Amino acid sequence: MIGIFMLALAGLTSVGAYLLGARRLGLPPARLGAAVGKTLETVGAVLIFLVANLVVAVPLVVALRAVTGTFVSVYVTDDTAWLGLSLLQGLAFQWWREASRKKAGALALEERGNLG
Amino acid sequence: MSLDRVCRLTGLGGVALFFATAFTPLAHALTLWMAVEPQLVPSDAIVVLGATVSPSGILSSESTRRTDHAIDLYHRGLAPRLILLGGARDSGAIEAEIRAKLARLHSIPADAILTESRARTTREEAARVRDLARSRGIRTVLLVTNSGHMARARPLFERAGFEVHPAPSDTYFEPTAPEARLMLMRGLLQEVLGWIYYRIAGYA
Numbered sequence: 003m004i005g006i007f008m009l010a011l012a013g014l015t016s017v018g019a020y021l022l023g024a025r026r027l028g029l030p031p032a033r034l035g036a037a038v039g040k041t042l043e044t045v046g047a048v049l050i051f052l053v054a055n056l057v058v059a060v061p062l063v064v065a066l067r068a069v070t071g072t073f074v075s076v077y078v079t080d081d082t083a084w085l086g087l088s089l090l091q092g093l094a095f096q097w098w099r100e101a102s103r104k105k106a107g108a109l110a111l112e113e114r115g116n117l118g
Numbered sequence: 119m120s121l122d123r124v125c126r127l128t129g130l131g132g133v134a135l136f137f138a139t140a141f142t143p144l145a146h147a148l149t150l151w152m153a154v155e156p157q158l159v160p161s162d163a164i165v166v167l168g169a170t171v172s173p174s175g176i177l178s179s180e181s182t183r184r185t186d187h188a189i190d191l192y193h194r195g196l197a198p199r200l201i202l203l204g205g206a207r208d209s210g211a212i213e214a215e216i217r218a219k220l221a222r223l224h225s226i227p228a229d230a231i232l233t234e235s236r237a238r239t240t241r242e243e244a245a246r247v248r249d250l251a252r253s254r255g256i257r258t259v260l261l262v263t264n265s266g267h268m269a270r271a272r273p274l275f276e277r278a279g280f281e282v283h284p285a286p287s288d289t290y291f292e293p294t295a296p297e298a299r300l301m302l303m304r305g306l307l308q309e310v311l312g313w314i315y316y317r318i319a320g321y322a
Contacts, residue, residue: 003294004294005140005141005296008141032170039126041129042124042125042129042130042133043122043126044129045129045132046125046126046127046128046129046130047125047129048129048132049123049128049129049132050124050128056311060315073238074155075239076312076315079311080308113192
C-alpha cells in the first residue's frame with residue numbers, strides 16, 4: 003500500500019514536471035528519452051564507483067590488519083555513507099565527461115567557423 | 119563496448135533492481151529461497167553467534183532474536199548448555215554478557231551458560247567455541263544465527279570439529295514498506311558478499 007502510494011505520488015509529480023518543462027520552460031519533449039538515458043548513465047557511473055570502492059576496501063582492510071596488527075572489521079564496507087560518496091564521485095565523473103564533450107563540441111564549431 | 123553503454127546498462131540494471139526490491143516482495147522471496155531447514159535435535163550445546171550491541175548495552179534486534187530463539191530451544195530441552203557469543207563495540211557493554219543476563223532472567227541457571235566475547239569474526243567465533251567446548255566434551259551443537267549467515271558459519275563450525283545442527287533464528291516476516299524491503303535486500307547482499315569473501319579467503 004505504501005509502495006503504491008509512493009509510486010503514484012512520484013508519477014504525479016513527474017507528470018507535473020513534464021508539463022512544466024514542456025509548456026512553461028519550452029523544453030522539447032523529444033529530448034526526454036535522451037535525458038532518461040543520461041540519468042541511467044549517471045546511475046550506472048555511481049554504481050560502478052560503489053562496487054569499485056567496496057572491492058578495493060576489502061583487500062585494503064586485510065592489508066591494514068596485517069601491517070598495523072590492529073583489527074579492522076570488513077563490516078566497514080557495510081555503511082550507507084559509501085553510497086553517498088559514490089554518488090558524489092559518479093556525478094563529478096559524469097559532469098567532467100559532459101563538460102569535456104561540450105568543450106570539444108565548442109572547439110569543433112569554432113574551427114568550422116574559422117574555416118568558413 | 120563504450121563507457122557510455124556500460125554505464126547505461128549498469129544504471130538500467132541498478133534501477134530495475136531498485137524497483138524490484140522496493141516495490142515487489144522479491145527480497146522476501148529470496149529470503150525464503152535462502153532459508154536453511156532447521157534440524158532441531160538434542161545436542162550438547164546451543165551456540166548463539168554474535169550480532170551487535172550498542173555501547174550502552176542495548177542488543178540489536180538481530181541479537182535479541184537469536185538470543186530469544188536460543189532460550190526457547192533451551193527450555194524445549196534440546197541442549198543442557200548455552201554458549202553465548204558477542205563482544206563489545208567501542209569498549210562499551212559486552213554483548214555476550216547482556217545476553218547471559220537475559221538468559222538468566224528467563225530462568226536459565228548460570229552454570230548452564232558459557233560466554234565468549236573475544237571473537238571478532240565468525241571464523242574467530244568457531245575457533246573460540248572449539249577451545250571452550252574441548253574440555254567440556256561438547257561435540258554436537260545447535261547453531262543459532264540467521265539463514266544468510268548460516269551458510270558461512272556452518273562450514274566453519276564443522277571444520278572446527280562440531281556436528282552442526284542449524285537452528286536458524288529467522289522470523290520470515292514479510293516487510294511491505296519499501297524501506298524495510300530495501301534493508302532486507304541489503305542484509306541478503308551483505309551475507310552473499312560475506313560468503314564470497316570467505317570462499318575466496320579459503321575460510322569456508
